[in-house]
Amino acid sequence: MKVEFYKHPLGAEEIASLTEVVNSTFLTSGPKTKLFEAEFASMMGMGYATGVTSWTMGGFIALKALEIGEGDEVITTPMTFMATGNIIIEAGATPVFVDVEPDTGNISCDEIEAAITSRTKAILPVHLYGQMCDMRRMQEIARKHKIAIIEDAAHCIEGVRDGIKPGQASDMAVFSFYATKNLASGEGGAIVTNDKSLNDKLMVLRQHGMNKSAADRYSARFKHYDMETLGYKCNMFDLQAAMLLPQMPRLGERLARREYICQRYENGFRGVEGISFPVVLDNSISARHLFTIWVDPEIRDEVLNDLQDRGIGVAVNFRSINRLTYYKEHFNMPDGTFPNAERIGDSTITLPLYTKLTDEEIDYVIAQTIESVQKVSSEVAVAVV
Numbered sequence: 001m002k003v004e005f006y007k008h009p010l011g012a013e014e015i016a017s018l019t020e021v022v023n024s025t026f027l028t029s030g031p032k033t034k035l036f037e038a039e040f041a042s043m044m045g046m047g048y049a050t051g052v053t054s055w056t057m058g059g060f061i062a063l064k065a066l067e068i069g070e071g072d073e074v075i076t077t078p079m080t081f082m083a084t085g086n087i088i089i090e091a092g093a094t095p096v097f098v099d100v101e102p103d104t105g106n107i108s109c110d111e112i113e114a115a116i117t118s119r120t121k122a123i124l125p126v127h128l129y130g131q132m133c134d135m136r137r138m139q140e141i142a143r144k145h146k147i148a149i150i151e152d153a154a155h156c157i158e159g160v161r162d163g164i165k166p167g168q169a170s171d172m173a174v175f176s177f178y179a180t181k182n183l184a185s186g187e188g189g190a191i192v193t194n195d196k197s198l199n200d201k202l203m204v205l206r207q208h209g210m211n212k213s214a215a216d217r218y219s220a221r222f223k224h225y226d227m228e229t230l231g232y233k234c235n236m237f238d239l240q241a242a243m244l245l246p247q248m249p250r251l252g253e254r255l256a257r258r259e260y261i262c263q264r265y266e267n268g269f270r271g272v273e274g275i276s277f278p279v280v281l282d283n284s285i286s287a288r289h290l291f292t293i294w295v296d297p298e299i300r301d302e303v304l305n306d307l308q309d310r311g312i313g314v315a316v317n318f319r320s321i322n323r324l325t326y327y328k329e330h331f332n333m334p335d336g337t338f339p340n341a342e343r344i345g346d347s348t349i350t351l352p353l354y355t356k357l358t359d360e361e362i363d364y365v366i367a368q369t370i371e372s373v374q375k376v377s378s379e380v381a382v383a384v385v
Contacts, residue, residue, distance in 0.1 A: 001364050005313025006180045007356045009254065013246035021242040028237045029207070036241035037190070039248060044157075046167050046192040048199035051236025052206055055154045055176035056083045058189040059124075061232060062150045062172045063091040065201040068121050075115050076124040076152075077107040078321040078333075079341040084126055084152050085321055093121070095331070097321060099338040103279040106133045108340075113141050122148040127156035127166065129317075130182075130287030131280055135169040136162050142170075150174065154189075155289035157182050158255045162283050167192040177244060182258075182289055183251060185243040188236060204228060206235045257355045258288040261362055265291055265351065268366035274373045290317050291353040293369070297346035299376045304349060306372045312365055313352055320345035 021032055033051050041049035052058040068074060069092040076084055078097040088095040098111035105128045112123055123142060125133040135151070142149050149170035153159070156166050157175060167173035172195075177188035193199050204211060209231025269275045276294045280286045295303055307314050320341040322333035335342065351365055 001361065002311040003313060003352050003357070003361045003365055005315060005350075005352050006354050008179065008184060009250075009355050010184070010243065010247075014243050017242040017246050018239060021238045024238075026238050029235045030238045032238035032241035032245065033236050036236070036244055039245065040190055041192060043248060044167055044173075044192050045165055046173075047194040048192065048196065050191045050199060050202040050206060051241065052189045052191065053234045053236060053240075054187050055152075055174055055178070055189040056087060057206075057232065057234035058174040058191045059083070059150065059152065060087040060090055061202055061205040061234065062174055062191055063087060063093070063122070064205055064232075065198050066122060066148050066150070066171065068093050068148075071119060072121040073117060073119040074122045074124050075112055075120060077126050077128075077341070078338045079105050079107075079128060079318060079344055080126045080152065080321065081154075081318055082321060082324060084124060085327065088124070094119075096120070097331075097333065097338065100128075100341045100344070102340045102343075104128065104131060104281070105278050105341075105344050106131065109134050109137045109141060112138065116141075116145050116147070120145065120147050122150055122171075124150050124152060126152040126154075127159055127287075129278060129292065130155045130159055130289040131278070131284050132156060132159045132161035132164075132166065134161070135164060139169040154178075154181065156287045158251060158285065158287040160285040161281070167194070171195065172198060177240070182254065182287060183244060183247055185240040188240045188244070190236070205231045206233075207231060208233060254355050255288060258353060259286075261353060261357055262286075262288050262291050264359075264362050265366060268363075269293060269370070272370055272373075274377055275370065288353070290350050292317060292348050292350045294344065294347035295349060295373055296377070297343070299373070299380055300347055300349065302376045302380075303369075303372050306376060307349070307369065310368045310372065312368055315350040316345075316348050317350045318345060318348070 037049040072093040073096045074088045075096045079100045085095045098115045107125045151166050151170050151173035153166035153173040154176035172193045175190045177185045179186050209227045209229040210225045321327050
């Protein structure tokens with residue numbers, strides 16, 4: 001059997017929505033983008049949403065909207081994709097990494113508070129795999145020290161913790177609509193906020209710093225534009241919005257299916273020697289974006305290769321960021337700097353998780369993973385003897 005790492009759920013409704021845009025006037029930011037922004041903000045329980053071309057550019061202009069730059073520090077997690085740290089550097093600021101909780105992989109609030117200095121301007125938490133960080137406590141820390149919070153909610157559209165969603169206890173939350181995300185348009189992203197002044201800045205920053213979009217300029221009588229600030233080019237366009245809009249009503253049923261798959265995985269792996277997995281807390285609803293297991297770091301890479309040989313698509317989400325050459329060389333973070341993040345990064349195997357997975361495929365992944373871990377473990381043990 002072959003089980004792909006990911007298969008998207010897009011179909012006839014998305015094609016029809018794209019066709020509608022192709023047959024209309026606007027391919028760039030127009031009525032579909034505006035509609036998506038309104039519906040997405042409402043769905044997230046937020047006042048405003050700004051559509052962008054990617055999480056990366058959304059996170060970057062969120063930092064710029066807060067005027068974070070040279071001389072500033074932003075506290076974040078090493079257990080993340082490299083983009084989280086990269087945008088801080090691109091903004092001219094310094095990323096300050098702190099370790100994570102051993103059972104969830106999410107950033108530790110104890111470590112955050114200990115890392116705050118006079119130069120700290122923001123915290124950038126990552127809701128890993130779809131489970132929210134402790135935003136209630138983080139909000140208390142941020143208010144105490146008068147610093148901002150920008151949430152990396154790339155994994156976490158459907159997430160809830162302590163009764164709140166991403167964005168509701170921070171200045172902004174940034175989402176990804178990358179090809180494998182729970183809400184996907186191939187590429188794309190959005191920033192949500194309850195602060196109108198921040199949203200106004202984001203809308204200008206995403207389009208060169210201009211005070212009027214193409215739709216503003218050409219939907220009625222021509223109006224001259226002005227450039228009020230130095231901006232960038234990362235506005236969501238109607239083809240992206242057209243792919244996203246039909247998916248939004250189905251997010252709930254898709255989450256239910258992924259929850260079912262994850263619980264089947266957890267029941268299959270629970271109690272198996274040599275396999276563990278992150279904890280989902282009782283006060284949380286995880287968006288269940290990724291399902292990862294943890295195995296002995298000494299056998300992890302061999303198990304990855306063996307699973308591929310068995311026809312199972314796998315990945316690693318993520319390596320601790322201090323293991324990456326650029327960060328190791330530029331930020332003096334040798335091995336051992338973040339013991340929890342490094343252990344997780346060296347142990348992680350990401351298994352297939354998407355709504356098209358059949359029960360037969362799920363059971364195959366479970367059985368083959370257990371067999372692979374036991375096989376590789378025994379081979380290593382024999383080699384040591």
